[in-house]
Amino acid sequence: MKRLKKQFSLFSAIVDAFVEPPETIRYPFEPLNLPDVIRGALVLDTEKCSGCGLCVRNCPADALELDNKSRDEFRLIHYPARCAYCGQCEDSCRSGAIYHTNQLVKPITDPETCVVILHDKRG
Ligand code: SF4
Numbered sequence: 687m688k689r690l691k692k693q694f695s696l697f698s699a700i701v702d703a704f705v706e707p708p709e710t711i712r713y714p715f716e717p718l719n720l721p722d723v724i725r726g727a728l729v730l731d732t733e734k735c736s737g738c739g740l741c742v743r744n745c746p747a748d749a750l751e752l753d754n755k756s757r758d759e760f761r762l763i764h765y766p767a768r769c770a771y772c773g774q775c776e777d778s779c780r781s782g783a784i785y786h787t788n789q790l791v792k793p794i795t796d797p798e799t800c801v802v803i804l805h806d807k808r809g
């Protein structure tokens with residue numbers, strides 16, 4: 687009788703597995719709807735960035751670099767391999783130019799993705 691009960695519960699678990707919706711997300715075949723609070727990929731609104739360098743100065747991981755010749759000519763560079771996705775640059779930026787999205791950060795598979803030119807402003 688005990689054995690029959692066990693077999694029945696196994697059978698009902700198998701039926702449930704076919705009837706119930708899946709518990710897992712089929713990423714990357716379906717989009718991930720991550721919560722807004724996730725600190726994911728960094729983006730820059732180039733219209734708002736003045737090249738002040740506050741984000742670079744406050745980055746604890748040395749993951750940002752400002753290559754500037756003048757106020758009108760500068761490059762803001764991000765090194766994702768060093769980035770801790772801590773949010774300090776977002777907090778430091780007074781104009782709200784740099785911020786995290788809730789998008790997953792892509793794995794770094796080749797040297798080119800180790801360096802991201804966030805802004806390249808030329809005179
Ligand atoms: S998220 Fe943190 S570690 Fe990454 S660039 Fe911004 S301040 Fe630096």
Ligand code: SF4
Binds near residue numbers: 735
């Ligand atoms: S992202 Fe913000 S803090 Fe960084 S250089 Fe641009 S304006 Fe300054």
